[in-house]
Amino acid sequence: MNVLFLGPAGCGKSLLTHRFGEWLSESLGFEVGYVNLDPGCETTPFNPDFDIRELFTVQGIMKLEGLGPNGAMVRASELMEERCDEIVEKVSSIGKELTLIDTPGQMEIFVFRPTGPNIVKRLKAIRHTVSVFIVDPTLASSPSELVVSMMLGIASQLRLETPTVMVANKADVEAKIEIEKLLGNYAKLRKMVKTSEGAFTDLALSCASIIRRLAQASRVVKVSAKTGLGMDALYDLIHESRCTCGDLT
Numbered sequence: 515m516n517v518l519f520l521g522p523a524g525c526g527k528s529l530l531t532h533r534f535g536e537w538l539s540e541s542l543g544f545e546v547g548y549v550n551l552d553p554g555c556e557t558t559p560f561n562p563d564f565d566i567r568e569l570f571t572v573q574g575i576m577k578l579e580g581l582g583p584n585g586a587m588v589r590a591s592e593l594m595e596e597r598c599d600e601i602v603e604k605v606s607s608i609g610k611e612l613t614l615i616d617t618p619g620q621m622e623i624f625v626f627r628p629t630g631p632n633i634v635k636r637l638k639a640i641r642h643t644v645s646v647f648i649v650d651p652t653l654a655s656s657p658s659e660l661v662v663s664m665m666l667g668i669a670s671q672l673r674l675e676t677p678t679v680m681v682a683n684k685a686d687v688e689a690k691i692e693i694e695k696l697l698g699n700y701a702k703l704r705k706m707v708k709t710s711e712g713a714f715t716d717l718a719l720s721c722a723s724i725i726r727r728l729a730q731a732s733r734v735v736k737v738s739a740k741t742g743l744g745m746d747a748l749y750d751l752i753h754e755s756r757c758t759c760g761d762l763t
């Protein structure tokens with residue numbers, strides 16, 4: 515199985531890839547493969563079996579093509595697209611039971627451009643692929659912000675067409691709202707969105723009902739990539755998503 519880690523910049527994709535992998539091998543004895551698909555990162559907390567930076571880096575593109583960081587990131591995305599076959603071949607030949615895939619910091623580069631969907635489509639054809647969408651509590655400090663974060667998760671699910679589970683990371687930091695509880699209690703979420711101030715309360719309420727209908731994961735688990743809290747719950751959630759889509763191989 516492949517597990518993709520997705521989410522907004524700085525939400526903890528790389529650290530969670532590392533921590534979850536460490537937990538899978540130490541606690542469950544799995545053979546874990548690691549992939550870095552972020553051409554812009556300086557370092558990775560894990561030791562990748564395949565690293566996109568073996569092919570190109572954002573820094574290199576900036577120098578070579580005289581581009582700024584954003585232009586170089588877009589160019590990197592195009593290069594990933596051009597070398598899609600090679601990337602899929604490298605990822606698929608890792609040969610571990612579970613391969614954890616860290617994705618670019620700026621998720622729009624991967625998810626909202628053709629690159630991500632194309633790579634994932636091919637990975638899916640080879641073996642079961644699940645996404646973990648990470649909600650960053652610092653970007654979900656009010657009910658309507660939480661709704662926005664979840665919409666982003668649903669948009670990723672639509673783009674990549676993979677079973678997608680959602681986690682609230684940074685559980686070791688005190689959160690302003692109880693994310694996982696609110697999402698497990700739709701009536702409470704609606705009530706809180708309704709009473710929160712904002713010109714777009716109605717819009718937020720409509721989005722909340724979409725989340726209820728479309729979020730594949732009926733629950734969100736709380737994890738900490740820093741302390742390792744919730745790795746067992748994340749594993750269960752991934753396993754459940756696999757059972758729901760009928761693939762138990």
Ligand SMILES: Nc1nc2c(ncn2[C@@H]2O[C@H](COP(=O)(O)OP(=O)(O)OP(=O)(O)O)[C@@H](O)[C@H]2O)c(=O)[nH]1
Nearest residue numbers: 523524525526527528529619683684685738739740
């Ligand atoms: N307190 C706390 N900090 C965390 C946690 N997970 C990640 N961080 C911190 O958040 C920052 C970003 O973590 P990364 O793992 O690099 O996040 P990322 O999503 O890979 O970041 P980009 O790839 O740059 O978008 C780092 O300073 C981490 O130490 C967590 O569970 N708790």
Ligand SMILES: [Mg+2]
Nearest residue numbers: 527528552619
């Ligand atoms: Mg990262």
